[in-house]
Amino acid sequence: MEKKNLDWANIGFGYRKTDKRYVANFKDGKWDNGALIDDDMITMSECACVLQYAQTCFEGLKAYTTEDGKIVCFRPDLNAQRMSDTCKRLEMPQLSVEQFVEGVKAVVKANEAYVPPFGSGATLYIRPYMFGINPVIGVKPATEYQFRIFSTPVGPYFKGDAKPITIKVSDFDRAAPHGTGHVKAGLNYAMSLHAIVTAHAEGYDENLYLDPATRTKVEETGGANFIFITKDNKVVTPKSDSILPSITRRSLMTVAKDYLGLEVEQREVYLDELKDFAECCLCGTAAVVTPVGKIVDHGKDICFPSGMEKMGPITKKLYDTLTGIQMCKIEAPEGWICEIK
Numbered sequence: 001m002e003k004k005n006l007d008w009a010n011i012g013f014g015y016r017k018t019d020k021r022y023v024a025n026f027k028d029g030k031w032d033n034g035a036l037i038d039d040d041m042i043t044m045s046e047c048a049c050v051l052q053y054a055q056t057c058f059e060g061l062k063a064y065t066t067e068d069g070k071i072v073c074f075r076p077d078l079n080a081q082r083m084s085d086t087c088k089r090l091e092m093p094q095l096s097v098e099q100f101v102e103g104v105k106a107v108v109k110a111n112e113a114y115v116p117p118f119g120s121g122a123t124l125y126i127r128p129y130m131f132g133i134n135p136v137i138g139v140k141p142a143t144e145y146q147f148r149i150f151s152t153p154v155g156p157y158f159k160g161d162a163k164p165i166t167i168k169v170s171d172f173d174r175a176a177p178h179g180t181g182h183v184k185a186g187l188n189y190a191m192s193l194h195a196i197v198t199a200h201a202e203g204y205d206e207n208l209y210l211d212p213a214t215r216t217k218v219e220e221t222g223g224a225n226f227i228f229i230t231k232d233n234k235v236v237t238p239k240s241d242s243i244l245p246s247i248t249r250r251s252l253m254t255v256a257k258d259y260l261g262l263e264v265e266q267r268e269v270y271l272d273e274l275k276d277f278a279e280c281c282l283c284g285t286a287a288v289v290t291p292v293g294k295i296v297d298h299g300k301d302i303c304f305p306s307g308m309e310k311m312g313p314i315t316k317k318l319y320d321t322l323t324g325i326q327m328c329k330i331e332a333p334e335g336w337i338c339e340i341k
Contacts, residue, residue, distance in 0.1 A: 001112045004153075008120035011155040013286070018151050020110035022103040026093045026145040034103055036110050040150065049132030049142035056186040057086040058129035060285045061247075063108045063151070063340065065118045066328040071340040073126070074326050076104045078247045083128065086183035091141040092130060100128065101338070107149045108340045114153045118327075125154045129186075162319075164293030164308050165205035165282075167221065169271065170195050174209035174219060174242070181219070181242030188244075192222040206282070208295055210271060211240060218269040221282055224290065225249040228269060229279035229314045231305075235262050236277075238269040248283045248322075254333065255321045262314070274302050279312030288326075289319040 017040055024034030049055045059079040064072055080100035087094045104126055108115065116122035128149045132142025172195040175181025180188055192207075199207050206224075211217040218226055218238045225246040228236045235256040237249055256262040274280070280292040293308035294301055306312030311319060324330035328337060 003115075003117055004113045006116075006153065008116045008122040008153070009155065011122060011153060013154045014152075016114075016152045018111040018114045018153070020107060021151070022107050022149040024095070024099065024103070024147045026147070027143075031093065031095060031099065031147070034099065034147070036106055042146075042148075044133050045135040047135035047137055049134060049136040052136055053132075053139060054185075054187045054190065055090060055092065055142055056129065056131035057083060057090060057092065057184055058127060058186060059083050059184060061104070061126050061128075062285060063115050063124040063126060064327055065115050067118050068328070069118070070328065071108060071112065071115050072326075072328060073104060073108065073338045073340065075247055075251065075336050076101050076338050077335070078250075079104075079128065082184060082245065082247070083130070086185060087130065089180060089183045090185055092132070093145055095130070095147055103147075103149050104128065105338070105340055107151050111151050112340075114151065116153055122153060122155045124151050126151045162287065162289070162291055162311060164291040164304075164306070164311070166203075166294045166296065166308075167206040167208050167292060168199055168202065168204040169295065169297040170199070170207035170209050172207070172209070173212040174207075174222065175212065177213050177242070179242065181240075182244060184244060189222070196222050204296065211242065216270055216272070218271060218274070219243055223286070224282035224284035226269070227252060227281050227283055227289075227315075227318070228274075228277040229306075229312060231276070231278045233262055233278075233314055235264045235314070235318075236269060237264075237266050239266045240268070246284060248285060248288060251325075251336070252283055252289070252318050252322055255318055255325070258333070259321050259330075260314075260317055271297065277304060279306040279315050280304050281311070281315045281318075288323055289315060291315050 020036045080097040084094045115124045130147045134144035282290040291311040
């Protein structure tokens with residue numbers, strides 16, 4: 001299929017309507033088979049549960065064009081499982097992994113012309129989401145739900161080499177103990193909007209959230225997990241019941257251990273030990289890996305030896321290896337690459 005005539009390197013990271021989206025409905029205790037539709041508009045009651053009580057969740061993944069012209073997605077089964085876990089926590093009906101993945105494949109295939117060409121630095125971003133759609137006025141779960149998947153081409157998150165960012169230790173809490181921090185609920189992101197707007201207004205790129213119970217341990221940012229590199233090249237990621245289980249982070253830990261031969265560790269990471277790390281980065285679907293050059297803790301600068309000009313050496317190896325796997329330049333572990341046929 002001929003690609004759309006877009007300026008792929010300059011389309012930015014925003015929404016652009018594509019031709020088809022997938023919709024499935026849950027009613028009378030079961031999901032229908034779902035279908036591709038043209039209409040991008042949603043009609044619902046003014047009293048829909050999602051509008052009253054924010055009963056909604058979402059996922060995010062990408063489709064890529066490889067050097068040999070194939071279109072692939074990266075580990076969509078893990079997105080499906082994570083959405084299932086989220087739905088269980090939010091009293092929403094779980095969708096099967098098979099229906100989720102087939103919906104993703106159908107949307108990518110139907111919008112193949114919007115999958116950016118290899119080497120452009122752009123990708124097709126895929127957004128699966130679910131919400132309670134029937135009217136609910138008392139505080140209780142919906143009984144009817146809609147699951148949808150749309151896609152939009154997005155440009156490179158960074159142009160050229162990714163420059164390290166500066167983040168601040170936030171005075172806000174991202175999640176409550178025993179709350180919903182470990183699932184991808186829309187309400188988590190609504191709660192973080194004031195904090196990120198505040199951080200940007202103060203000149204920072206992101207927030208570092210501490211554990212809400214003791215405010216001594218590192219958790220994550222508003223939309224990404226942390227990875228730290230020790231001075232002897234051990235790859236460390238924070239451990240907490242409130243952290244979203246990032247698919248990118250889990251994949252990077254496998255890359256570090258099995259491809260780069262590095263020691264990896266998931267453990268509690270304390271704020272007062274950050275000064276001892278050699279490198280720091282954020283990881284997530286959007287940018288894969290974002291280097292962090294400096295963390296500011298209420299006026300005190302914590303500067304990493306990797307500096308503010310480029311990725312640290314281990315961070316760069318992690319980034320290059322994972323993106324090489326995603327683009328099929330490096331052989332992937334079994335099951336990581338889903339080809340769209």
